[in-house]
Amino acid sequence: MFRALLTSRLQAAFTAAGIDLPEGFTPGVVIxxxxxxxxxxxxxxxxxxxQLKTNPRALxxxxxxxxxxxxxxxxxxxxxxGFLNLTLSPAALAQRLSVIVKDDHVGVPQVEKAxxxxxxxxxxxxxxxxxxxxxxxxxxxxxxxxxxxxxxxKVITDNHVGDWGTQFGMIIHGWKxxxxxxxxxxxxxxELVSVYKAVNAAARADEAVLEVCxxxxxxxxxxxxxxxGIWKECVRLTLEQLEKVYGALDIKFDHYLGESFYNDxxxxxxxxxxxxxxxxxxxxxxxxxxxxxxKPESDPFLIRDKDEWKPAPCIIRKGDGGYLYAxxxxxxxxxxxxxxxxxxxxxxxxxxxQLHFRQVFAAAQRRGITTKMIHIAFGSILGPDGxxxxxxxxxxxxxxxxxxxxxxxxxxxxxxxxxxxxLYRAIDTExxxxxxxxxxxxxxxxxxxxxxKDEIAHIIGGGAVKYAELSQNRLTDYKFSWDxxxxxQGNTAPYLINAYVRTRSIFRKLEGTVSLxxxxxxxxxxxxxxxxxxxxxxxxxxxxxxxHRPNLLANYLYELASAxxxxxxxCNVLRAEGTVRNTRLTLCEATSRVLKTGLGLLGIxxxxxx
RNA sequence: GCACCCGUAGCUCAGUGGAUAGAGCAGCCGAUUUCUAAUCGGCUGGUCGCAGGUUCGAUCCCUGCCGGGUGCGCCA
Numbered sequence: 001m002f003r004a005l006l007t008s009r010l011q012a013a014f015t016a017a018g019i020d021l022p023e024g025f026t027p028g029v030v031i032x033x034x035x036x037x038x039x040x041x042x043x044x045x046x047x048x049x050x051q052l053k054t055n056p057r058a059l060x061x062x063x064x065x066x067x068x069x070x071x072x073x074x075x076x077x078x079x080x081x082g083f084l085n086l087t088l089s090p091a092a093l094a095q096r097l098s099v100i101v102k103d104d105h106v107g108v109p110q111v112e113k114a115x116x117x118x119x120x121x122x123x124x125x126x127x128x129x130x131x132x133x134x135x136x137x138x139x140x141x142x143x144x145x146x147x148x149x150x151x152x153x154k155v156i157t158d159n160h161v162g163d164w165g166t167q168f169g170m171i172i173h174g175w176k177x178x179x180x181x182x183x184x185x186x187x188x189x190x191e192l193v194s195v196y197k198a199v200n201a202a203a204r205a206d207e208a209v210l211e212v213c214x215x216x217x218x219x220x221x222x223x224x225x226x227x228x229g230i231w232k233e234c235v236r237l238t239l240e241q242l243e244k245v246y247g248a249l250d251i252k253f254d255h256y257l258g259e260s261f262y263n264d265x266x267x268x269x270x271x272x273x274x275x276x277x278x279x280x281x282x283x284x285x286x287x288x289x290x291x292x293x294x295k296p297e298s299d300p301f302l303i304r305d306k307d308e309w310k311p312a313p314c315i316i317r318k319g320d321g322g323y324l325y326a327x328x329x330x331x332x333x334x335x336x337x338x339x340x341x342x343x344x345x346x347x348x349x350x351x352x353x354q355l356h357f358r359q360v361f362a363a364a365q366r367r368g369i370t371t372k373m374i375h376i377a378f379g380s381i382l383g384p385d386g387x388x389x390x391x392x393x394x395x396x397x398x399x400x401x402x403x404x405x406x407x408x409x410x411x412x413x414x415x416x417x418x419x420x421x422x423l424y425r426a427i428d429t430e431x432x433x434x435x436x437x438x439x440x441x442x443x444x445x446x447x448x449x450x451x452x453k454d455e456i457a458h459i460i461g462g463g464a465v466k467y468a469e470l471s472q473n474r475l476t477d478y479k480f481s482w483d484x485x486x487x488x489q490g491n492t493a494p495y496l497i498n499a500y501v502r503t504r505s506i507f508r509k510l511e512g513t514v515s516l517x518x519x520x521x522x523x524x525x526x527x528x529x530x531x532x533x534x535x536x537x538x539x540x541x542x543x544x545x546x547x548h549r550p551n552l553l554a555n556y557l558y559e560l561a562s563a564x565x566x567x568x569x570x571c572n573v574l575r576a577e578g579t580v581r582n583t584r585l586t587l588c589e590a591t592s593r594v595l596k597t598g599l600g601l602l603g604i605x606x607x608x609x610x
Numbered sequence: 611g612c613a614c615c616c617g618u619a620g621c622u623c624a625g626u627g628g629a630u631a632g633a634g635c636a637g638c639c640g641a642u643u644u645c646u647a648a649u650c651g652g653c654u655g656g657u658c659g660c661a662g663g664u665u666c667g668a669u670c671c672c673u674g675c676c677g678g679g680u681g682c683g684c685c686a
């Protein structure tokens with residue numbers, strides 16, 4: 001990986017030049033912000049010159065003279081106020097290409113120290129459908145887990161299903177009084193939701209109904225056999241449906257340890273926290289107050305009111321003895337640390353829950369837990385009107401509906417292309433009147449079987465939905481738009497998959513097995529730009545986890561696909577011969593491998609034809 | 611009231627100390643007897659919310675304000 005190599009060479013150059021580095025300063029090399037100047041650049045001279053109060057350009061020249069990079073670079077220049085610009089040699093790029101084509105990690109180095117990372121994501125609720133609100137957590141979490149695994153970490157994915165909570169009082173009451181068995185059989189979640197909604201409405205109108213529901217909940221919590229049976233059936237039916245959804249999305253979990261899994265741990269946990277003096281009883285509830293060890297500004301158990309800091313405790317047991325979300329989360333942390341020896345736990349949960357996690361993490365740390373806990377937050381999903389997409393009120397869009405709609409659009413696009421092919425062939429080429437833009441080039445007839453067409457539509461449609469989410473910065477609010485999410489034009493999954501398809505189609509045209517040699521010569525600008533992009537995957541794959549942002553990967557893949565499309569138009573592969581042909585075929589193979597791997601890390605599959 | 615997130619082209623968004631701020635969509639012009647046109651090339655489009663500050667250098671860091679959103683003791 002060039003960045004790491006060049007960085008270590010740069011550091012060596014400082015030593016060789018006899019420049020003492022100030023405390024806390026490590027010179028670095030980054031990918032050039034402007035490719036006109038080179039491939040990599042370093043601002044070290046300017047940063048250091050500021051501290052040493054010397055001339056940055058002179059310093060840069062001094063470093064340049066000491067820099068030993070003949071094997072990697074063909075050009076080193078000092079430009080502007082003191083930029084050190086490095087241009088890789090074609091030979092170094094070619095050597096890199098050979099690695100990408102052979103290595104099963106396409107040239108991406110493994111982490112030096114593998115960590116055990118638990119990724120907590122998706123977390124749907126029992127008896128509720130997965131809706132668009134679950135898109136972010138599910139796709140981001142899955143992608144981050146894949147990336148971490150790919151670069152060598154030990155990853156444990158855990159779906160912390162919402163299978164225990166106050167909503168079960170209403171569901172059980174509804175199950176007993178108004179469940180329609182035939183509807184339940186046909187569409188379990190749908191029936192459970194309508195039962196829940198009906199009871200919820202009734203309870204709102206009538207206090208007595210609410211009391212009955214509370215009673216059912218207490219019976220459930222006390223282990224009443226009938227209620228427990230109903231609850232188990234709800235969980236079973238919902239999980240069965242969830243498996244289908246995850247199957248369609250190509251997402252797997254190592255564990256499904258829902259909230260109920262920790263029920264038995266809650267009472268001892270609270271008792272222990274009381275014993276340790278971490279928790280206290282306040283107004284009947286058991287709560288965690290600030291212990292004063294943190295500065296008030298960063299203490300999650302304090303809130304400022306005018307000029308004074310007032311307590312903002314975290315409740316771990318209600319006055320009525322009931323446990324809460326925070327209690328379960330603390331028990332879950334215990335389990336993950338003890339049973340799995342987690343070095344890190346990642347929570348892929350929306351930004352509104354930030355305070356909750358700050359409190360839970362702080363409470364866990366007070367209990368002596370040193371595992372690194374990270375809340376990987378993301379913005380809200382907004383409706384077309386720019387307002388919050390609320391789950392409780394109004395209609396929500398089901399996750400499967402979105403996927404199905406996307407697949408349908410892909411199918412339409414495929415049909416359109418097919419009919420254009422027929423139309424084009426039917427036209428007399430001398431008939432100018434019909435020579436309109438709507439006509440596209442007649443491709444070789446694709447002759448898909450029905451199964452192939454289904455598979456392709458599924459891969460591209462599902463990929464389009466995932467890509468629409470993953471190509472965005474997770475922190476910005478997400479405006480839900482069918483067109484944006486399902487668009488097949490521009491920076492979308494179909495664009496990337498199309499680049500992959502183009503690589504494969506070239507190899508299909510070749511007779512017999514192809515053997516690529518290491519006789520490479522990168523000469524054309526489009527070849528060079530593509531080779532450069534390919535080499536950068538080694539860096540990009542690691543950078544994604546710096547701030548847990550899959551959109552960096554999406555951006556990279558888009559740029560790679562773009563470079564490939566440009567190369568494809570500029571450099572014909574099959575008509576070339578000798579070294580040129582071998583070089584271009586190698587570029588195609590490398591692109592093919594990096595695209596397939598990279599899309600795979602986003603959870604997106606590829607297809608050979610489209 | 612306090613805290614957090616957001617404010618960048620007509621629209622949707624990248625870009626968390628570097629050089630002349632970038633894409634996609636929309637609009638306009640062009641490219642195909644040639645490896646998949648779900649493509650490529652070009653043009654048009656910006657007081658990076660406002661005002662200060664730090665810096666050789668700020669969309670990015672700090673302070674204040676404006677606008678939008680979310681959260682804040684017994685829901686998850």
